[in-house]
Amino acid sequence: MLITGREGMFSGGFDLKVFQAGGKPIAEMLLRGARTCERLLAFPAPVVMACSGHAIAMGVFLLQSADLRIGIDDGNYRLHINEAALGMPMPHYPLALCRARLTPAAFNHAITTATPYPPAAAVQAGMLDEVVAAEQLMSTAVERTRALAGLPREALLTTRQRVRQPTLAALAEAIAKDEADLKTFFGSKGTTD
Numbered sequence: 001m002l003i004t005g006r007e008g009m010f011s012g013g014f015d016l017k018v019f020q021a022g023g024k025p026i027a028e029m030l031l032r033g034a035r036t037c038e039r040l041l042a043f044p045a046p047v048v049m050a051c052s053g054h055a056i057a058m059g060v061f062l063l064q065s066a067d068l069r070i071g072i073d074d075g076n077y078r079l080h081i082n083e084a085a086l087g088m089p090m091p092h093y094p095l096a097l098c099r100a101r102l103t104p105a106a107f108n109h110a111i112t113t114a115t116p117y118p119p120a121a122a123v124q125a126g127m128l129d130e131v132v133a134a135e136q137l138m139s140t141a142v143e144r145t146r147a148l149a150g151l152p153r154e155a156l157l158t159t160r161q162r163v164r165q166p167t168l169a170a171l172a173e174a175i176a177k178d179e180a181d182l183k184t185f186f187g188s189k190g191t192t193d
Contacts, residue, residue: 001043002145003066004050004138008077011059027182033058034093034175040065041097042168044157046148050141051119051128055079060127064097067148067160070141071119073131078116085114091181092174100167102126 005011014033018025040047040062049063051071060079063069071077081098083090090111098107106125109115122128132140148156 001045002048002050002141003062004141005052005055005059008053010049010051010053010055011062012054013057013059024186027186030091030182031175031179033061034091034171034178037061037065037093037097038168038171038175041164041171042161045153046145046151046156048141048145048148050137051077051079052137053077055127057082061094061097063127064094064101068144069128069130070137070144071122071128071131072134072137073119074134075118075120077119079119079122079127080114080116081110082114082116084112092177093171096167096170096174100164100170 014029018029046068047066048068048070049066051063051069053072054077055063056078057080060081063079071079081094095111098111102110103124103126106117106127110117110125110127117125117127119128119131123131
């Protein structure tokens with residue numbers, strides 16, 4: 001599976017209008033995002049993401065759920081975990097995802113300081129796997145997707161499951177903590193599956 005965004009924007013993250021409106025829809029949106037990441041991480045086929053521009057908050061978290069993450073080598077774009085800058089406590093599930101993919105130093109720096117990363121620095125931090133010229137993004141992503149899809153499927157999926165088992169377990173535990181936190185904040189009827 002190959003996922004990309006529109007030109008210049010891979011994903012701006014969650015809908016800020018929902019946050020501004022407040023209430024129970026925030027809990028539903030956050031938990032659906034968490035479960036989307038969980039499904040992508042366990043998807044029964046290779047997942048490649050072509051980061052077509054900026055990736056903000058949930059956009060970065062989605063990238064951490066892929067097998068391979070390719071960005072554009074353009075210093076104008078940023079990958080930004082901006083919750084600290086917005087005054088939002090970080091949910092547990094993005095921490096589990098980022099802990100598994102980012103370097104330890106970048107994990108601490110990106111999350112606690114809300115520093116935006118240009119794509120080349122995002123590769124060094126572990127947010128992306130590689131960057132290519134903008135005009136090569138989709139052809140490279142298609143090529144990489146086909147290469148992964150061409151690997152012996154059962155061996156790939158079994159190996160990937162073994163590699164990701166600790167992350168999937170940590171993610172499930174983190175989602176349960178987030179759901180409990182949201183229920184406490186919004187009441188027992190504040191979340192849905």
